[in-house]
């Protein structure tokens with residue numbers, strides 16, 4: 001069972017993620033500091049699973065800072081593509097973070113399949129203690145790929161993802177509408193339940 005009190009490093013250099021995670025942790029009385037603020041190096045994501053990469057990032061930040069560290073690794077899995085882009089979701093957008101091209105690639109590759117458009121977003125949170133232990137918590141949001149892309153409110157692959165039971169894509173939803181439906185919120189629920 002993980003324990004949290006005092007200061008915690010959010011093992012991310014992404015200001016948006018750090019802000020969101022900090023807000024989710026605030027009710028626990030935990031002070032979140034980002035790996036960027038501490039000047040910690042950003043490790044290369046060399047693993048082939050969300051769990052592996054999340055654990056690698058959290059472990060590196062806990063070791064470098066001497067504090068507990070929380071990381072987040074996430075992406076889109078398309079079933080007919082054997083789970084691609086998966087852990088390579090950010091890399092499919094290339095160095096210029098061209099998500100229009102990444103979404104087009106998903107759609108182009110789906111044209112060679114049998115018409116199954118099911119997909120899911122996955123988020124793995126990893127909590128590492130400086131002593132070496134790491135716990136992971138996984139959340140998913142299941143849905144369908146739609147084409148053409150719809151909406152400009154989200155980020156990444158949001159415009160081509162419609163969650164089960166919804167008519168709008170994640171890209172068409174406000175932040176407040178999307179958040180409770182997300183893989184990230186579900187992973188957080190599991191983390192918070194384990195901390196209680």
Ligand code: IMP
Pocket residue numbers: 072073074075076089090121154155156157158170182
């Ligand atoms: P990373 O975990 O920061 O490496 O991000 C992985 C990639 O997955 C992001 O760059 C996004 O493209 C994609 N991704 C993760 N979560 C979401 C989401 O909620 N909406 C859209 N794309 C997402």
